[in-house]
Amino acid sequence: AKPDKDIVVIDGDGALLMNMGSLVTINACRPRNLTWIVINNGAYGSTGNQETYAKDLNLSEIASSVGLKSYKFEETDLKELISDDECNFVEFNCKPGNSTAPIIEKTPESIKKRFMAIL
Template identity: 35%
Template sequence: MDNTLRRIDIIKILMEYVKDELIISNIGFPSKELHHIKDRNENFYMLGSMGLCSSIGLGLALNTDKKVISIDGDGSVLMNLGTLSTIGHTKPNNFILLIVDNSAYGSTGNQKTHTNNTELDKIAKSCGLHTIKTKNEKELRDALTKALKENKTTVIVAKAKAYNEKTKNIKIPPVVIKYRFMNSVNG
């Protein structure tokens, strides 16, 4: 039986554990699916800058005491691989990089990426990062529980199957997304 999770399942599970953590979600379906599951002031929906979700999350984590979670994708991390080296070098104690690895550029039509043979968890590990690879719901729940409890940067590579939930576009004006998020960072 194929019990590989979809991105929407992974984000739903994540949101069961999230309290007041700040979330940066990648442009496209990660943001749309997060918005669909649970809209909140602490969500920063990226509307541009593909590839930079992890970098924005890192920059934020280095400038706040709050816990920051980046919901990124394999395609996005592949186009900004240097990010893992930078995260490994800086390692704030309040950052979780959740890479939903569905081996596809989901938001542009599920074209294949190269994560069938490029193992992002191994790259993250070799950058000195505490890394957990998950292949099913139980492993993901265990990883999230641990990562949210611990005070260290954790990279979770959550293997997924390519699927995009049919969600509406986010209608919140970008400036509102920005200001309500800034308020929750400072509040």
């Protein structure tokens, strides 16, 4: 939708596990300006840090198996990947845990309106 922009998606391992078909769909579309970063902390962070099976998986290897150009974060130059006119998948492994963050003061409706205005 925005071929003139570099698009970066930051996702979690739990979201990827619940939507594995997205790997195949992204590979089929191959947007030349997409960098998809999956933070693999082995936990469903937004629902209480329950363990995921991703802690025992190599998500970049799975993404490669469907045809995506895939990398481990520590083996990449992220700025270069984002601007290279390729569709890239990056796995960032880390330990589970959430930071203490303040409650968002905006309503879901105001966030939606702000997001739609940007598009």
